[in-house]
Amino acid sequence: MTALLEANRISKSFRGLRALSEVSLRVDEDEIVGLVGPNGAGKTTAFNLMSGVTPPTEGDIHIAGQRINGMSPHRIVRLGLARTFQATTVFHDTTVVENVRRGLLGALGIRFFSTLFNTASYREQTRASTRRAYDVLERVGLSGHAHASAATLAYGHQRLLGIAIALAADPKILLLDEPAAGLNPAEAQMMGEMIVRLHKELKISVLLVEHNMRMVMGICDRLFVLQHGQLIAQGTPQQIRNDPRVISAYLGSDDDEAA
Numbered sequence: 001m002t003a004l005l006e007a008n009r010i011s012k013s014f015r016g017l018r019a020l021s022e023v024s025l026r027v028d029e030d031e032i033v034g035l036v037g038p039n040g041a042g043k044t045t046a047f048n049l050m051s052g053v054t055p056p057t058e059g060d061i062h063i064a065g066q067r068i069n070g071m072s073p074h075r076i077v078r079l080g081l082a083r084t085f086q087a088t089t090v091f092h093d094t095t096v097v098e099n100v101r102r103g104l105l106g107a108l109g110i111r112f113f114s115t116l117f118n119t120a121s122y123r124e125q126t127r128a129s130t131r132r133a134y135d136v137l138e139r140v141g142l143s144g145h146a147h148a149s150a151a152t153l154a155y156g157h158q159r160l161l162g163i164a165i166a167l168a169a170d171p172k173i174l175l176l177d178e179p180a181a182g183l184n185p186a187e188a189q190m191m192g193e194m195i196v197r198l199h200k201e202l203k204i205s206v207l208l209v210e211h212n213m214r215m216v217m218g219i220c221d222r223l224f225v226l227q228h229g230q231l232i233a234q235g236t237p238q239q240i241r242n243d244p245r246v247i248s249a250y251l252g253s254d255d256d257e258a259a
Contacts, residue, residue, distance in 0.1 A: 001183070001213065002028060002029045002030055002064075003026045003027070003028055003062070003065075004173045004205050005050065005062065005063055005065055005173050005205075006025075006026040006027075006061070006062045006082065007024060007025050007026070007050060007059065007060075007061050007127070008022070008024050008044070008059055008061070008062075009024050009058065009059040009060075010049055010056040010058065010059030010060070011056060011057050011058040011059055012042075012045050012056055012066055013021070013057045017207050018229060019042050019045045020042040020045045020046060020049070020229045021230050022230070023229075023230070023231045024047060024059075024107060024231065025046075025224045025231070027173060027205050027206075027245070028205065030203070030205060031205045031206070031221045031222065032196070032199055032205070032206045032208065032220050033205070033208065033223070034208050034209075034210065034222070034223040034224070035047075035208065035209050035224050035226065036209070036210065036213070036216060036225055036240075037146060038226070038227055038235075040229075042226050043177075043209045044086065044177060044209065045229075047083060047175055047177055047209060050081070050083075050175065051073055051083045052068065052071050052072055052073040052075070052076040054099045055069055055070050056069060063076065063077065063079045063080060063173070064172070064223070077171070077216050079162060079203055080172035080173060081174075082166040082167070082173075082174055083166060083175035083176070083177065083179035084139060084165075084166050084174075084176050084177050084179060085137075085162065086177050086181060087185075090150045090153075090161055090165075092150050093149075093151070095146065095148065095150065096137065096148055096150050096161060097130070097134060097137060097146040097147065097151075098133075098141060099161060099234075100133035100136060100161070100164050100165050100168050101126070101130055101132075101168075103132045103165035103166075103168060104129045104133065104165070105125065105126075105129055114155075123257055127167070133146075133168055133203065134146065136164045136167040137164055139164075139167065139201070140160045140161075140163055140194065141194070142157060142160055142164060144159060144211070146241075147158065154185075156183055159180075159182070159183065159191070160194075162179075163179065163198075167198070171204055172204060172205065173204060173205045173207065174204050174205070174206050174207070175206075175207045176208045176209065176210070177209050178211065179210065180211075180212045180215055181208055181210075181211070183215070187202060187244040188212050188250045189215070191215070192215040192218060192219050194255050195208070196219050199247045217237045217240075218237075218245045220237055221236070222234065222237075222239060222245060223240045225243075225245075225246050225249075227242060227249050232244050232245050232246070
């Protein structure tokens with residue numbers, strides 16, 4: 001299998017506090033991989049390192065074999081990695097389709113000069129981004145809300161909009177940070193089904209941070225488990241389900257959600 005995303009012994013310290021310690025993981029082509037653990041385990045820190053929000057203190061990160069340490073987020077997007085965030089991050093003052101278009105142009109680092117002088121290049125990028133926006137809204141089930149104000153969307157639809165914004169960049173690998181957070185069980189099930197469908201239809205790999213263990217166990221090919229910034233287990237859902245360290249630290253019982 002070809003590694004699309006590979007982190008080798010990455011660590012991150014904040015003012016002497018080690019939030020992530022020598023964590024290694026990889027996501028191959030045609031995979032859905034879960035990164036799980038309780039709050040404070042280091043999952044979002046790992047996402048921030050892999051998406052260029054902040055550089056690792058130690059270790060290396062590669063996308064399709066290219067080292068990305070120190071790259072800006074929009075350069076990383078161009079290499080094929082896009083992500084969502086825990087919080088809904090939408091532009092409430094504009095329409096749903098404009099949210100996706102703005103998100104794409106921002107991720108690709110469109111220069112201020114081009115927008116200011118309305119260059120031919122910018123106009124073509126605008127047309128292409130608008131076409132792409134309508135396409136991804138159709139895929140996530142929001143095409144009927146394309147011209148609605150983003151501020152009027154229900155919470156679950158705002159979660160979908162965040163995914164649409166990430167998909168607009170046409171990624172090879174998608175990092176989803178708690179996509180089911182705040183959703184009821186029925187909505188969470190539909191979210192999981194949509195992630196699998198997008199994975200198959202668009203042929204993208206997914207790295208998923210999520211507390212809803214029913215969804216994680218149901219859709220992931222492999223899992224990595226963090227505790228206090230350290231990787232304590234990895235394997236298939238069945239292997240993780242039966243790992244004594246995971247049972248003791250996170251699952252505890254057969255509850256649907258980890259603590």
